[in-house]
Amino acid sequence: PPLALRDQSLLRESAYVAGAWTQGEARFAVKNPATGALIGHVPLLGAAETRHAIESAAAAFADWRKRSGRERGALLLRWRDLILENTEDLAWIMTTEQGKPLAEARGEVGYAASFLEWFAEEAKRVYGETVPSPLSDRRLIVSREPIGVCAAITPWNFPLAMITRKAGPALAVGCPMIVKPAEATPFSALALAVLAERAGIPGGVFQVVTGDPRAIGGELTSNPTVRKLSFTGSTQTGKLLYAQCAPTVKKLSLELGGNAPYIVFDDADLDAAVTGAIASKFRNSGQTCVCANRFYVQDKIYDAFAEKFAQAVNKLVVGEGFAPGVTQGPLINAAAIARVTAHVADAVEKGGRILTGGAPHPAGANFFAPTVIADAKADMRVAKEEIFGPVAPVFRFSDEAEVIRLANDTEYGLAAYFFARDLARVWRVAEALEYGMVAINTGAFSNEVAPFGGVKQSGFGREGSRLGVDEYLVVKMLAMAGL
Numbered sequence: 001p002p003l004a005l006r007d008q009s010l011l012r013e014s015a016y017v018a019g020a021w022t023q024g025e026a027r028f029a030v031k032n033p034a035t036g037a038l039i040g041h042v043p044l045l046g047a048a049e050t051r052h053a054i055e056s057a058a059a060a061f062a063d064w065r066k067r068s069g070r071e072r073g074a075l076l077l078r079w080r081d082l083i084l085e086n087t088e089d090l091a092w093i094m095t096t097e098q099g100k101p102l103a104e105a106r107g108e109v110g111y112a113a114s115f116l117e118w119f120a121e122e123a124k125r126v127y128g129e130t131v132p133s134p135l136s137d138r139r140l141i142v143s144r145e146p147i148g149v150c151a152a153i154t155p156w157n158f159p160l161a162m163i164t165r166k167a168g169p170a171l172a173v174g175c176p177m178i179v180k181p182a183e184a185t186p187f188s189a190l191a192l193a194v195l196a197e198r199a200g201i202p203g204g205v206f207q208v209v210t211g212d213p214r215a216i217g218g219e220l221t222s223n224p225t226v227r228k229l230s231f232t233g234s235t236q237t238g239k240l241l242y243a244q245c246a247p248t249v250k251k252l253s254l255e256l257g258g259n260a261p262y263i264v265f266d267d268a269d270l271d272a273a274v275t276g277a278i279a280s281k282f283r284n285s286g287q288t289c290v291c292a293n294r295f296y297v298q299d300k301i302y303d304a305f306a307e308k309f310a311q312a313v314n315k316l317v318v319g320e321g322f323a324p325g326v327t328q329g330p331l332i333n334a335a336a337i338a339r340v341t342a343h344v345a346d347a348v349e350k351g352g353r354i355l356t357g358g359a360p361h362p363a364g365a366n367f368f369a370p371t372v373i374a375d376a377k378a379d380m381r382v383a384k385e386e387i388f389g390p391v392a393p394v395f396r397f398s399d400e401a402e403v404i405r406l407a408n409d410t411e412y413g414l415a416a417y418f419f420a421r422d423l424a425r426v427w428r429v430a431e432a433l434e435y436g437m438v439a440i441n442t443g444a445f446s447n448e449v450a451p452f453g454g455v456k457q458s459g460f461g462r463e464g465s466r467l468g469v470d471e472y473l474v475v476k477m478l479a480m481a482g483l
């Protein structure tokens with residue numbers, strides 16, 4: 001990579017457990033997905049170290065919960081400031097281990113910091129309520145308390161933001177948080193821990209345990225001291241963790257896969273729909289859980305949209321994330337390339353017409369050419385499965401009721417998009433879509449002030465927004481009698 005790290009101490013090859021940097025005995029390698037080059041090694045920790053982290057968190061909880069929201073918020077704001085001051089280094093680490101273009105990585109640093117700012121402010125607003133009692137000698141008071149030791153298992157596609165939007169609310173309301181980052185992107189998580197330590201956040205309050213997902217996940221889910229697990233990742237792993245949390249009845253937030261419809265009605269602003277399609281489908285090379293998965297375009301404008309969309313896709317620049325002008329980095333690994341290749345082959349076999357792309361890209365082993373497939377059909381794999389790559393199947397539809405039925409015909413319910421201008425249609429469609437988030441006339445909607453989350457098998461719980469703290473709180477009712 002052309003940039004040098006300004007502060008070498010941000011690239012840590014050790015995990016952060018109980019306020020100490022630990023090397024571990026076994027270690028695993030982390031590689032740059034664009035080049036295959038070795039970045040470094042991190043500890044391969046397991047159940048024993050995770051138990052140690054949980055004990056440390058439980059000990060830290062006693063003091064942390066007693067501090068005022070304002071005091072915790074002030075520490076979160078210092079952490080936020082340090083993250084922003086180190087934007088270039090954090091972006092460098094992210095692009096190196098995750099592959100996304102440097103401009104997107106910088107954007108994610110700001111996005112990650114925004115959650116700490118938001119929840120630092122919310123720390124002061126964990127309000128309760130009083131309830132008028134039916135008995136005149138009683139008073140009823142409802143307060144909200146921190147749930148206890150929390151754990152987060154996070155994915156590689158947003159290596160910083162998926163951590164701060166879980167740790168931010170947990171810490172703000174008084175809970176310690178243990179993070180197990182994805183194997184592909186531990187260095188971003190560890191850099192966050194360096195900055196948390198520098199900000200003065202106590203060691204047991206924020207910890208990062210790298211290593212074996214099954215061993216660490218097994219301990220985090222079975223240990224009764226952990227009261228809450230927040231997971232972002234695949235539906236398959238989410239279901240497993242849900243089951244593993246049942247015996248100890250943990251509170252859960254699950255942010256799982258999606259199969260986002262992106263509907264373009266014939267009264268839409270076509271150029272806006274194309275711009276939104278690029279933003280929604282090709283951000284992070286198609287590797288976000290809210291990426292458009294199925295494009296449904298109405299008859300009358302189908303050909304015009306497909307042509308303009310393919311032209312816009314042809315302007316995307318594929319390459320290593322550090323190269324100037326690049327908008328499409330690599331996919332995360334060889335398995336991702338294999339999956340996307342199989343999706344395209346299946347679509348072509350069932351009558352799909354490749355308008356652009358359709359094959360791996362010569363930039364390197366993990367690169368795939370941005371692809372548009374016209375004449376997509378409901379029996380294709382791309383209609384049912386999460387693509388998680390730069391492939392856009394475009395389906396044709398004729399009327400509103402039909403497209404609503406198609407859009408909802410999936411076990412997923414995370415994000416949906418549609419473009420239309422008729423006001424009555426906008427309301428009808430918005431209300432009919434069975435999704436946690438509906439974006440109308442835009443391809444981008446995530447920010448720290450709006451509740452992010454899904455319905456159906458895309459999971460439950462909300463991140464960001466004023467609802468975000470609820471995931472880390474429990475309600476206590478005080479009934480005071482004999483007045």
Ligand code: ADP
Pocket residue numbers: 153154155156180181182183213214216217218232233234235237238240
């Ligand atoms: P992906 O297939 O996109 O990598 P995963 O759901 O497997 O998505 O990964 C998301 C996170 O879940 C990662 O941090 C990963 O290490 C973790 N993970 C995967 N399998 C397990 C498991 N059996 N137990 C606990 N964590 C797991």
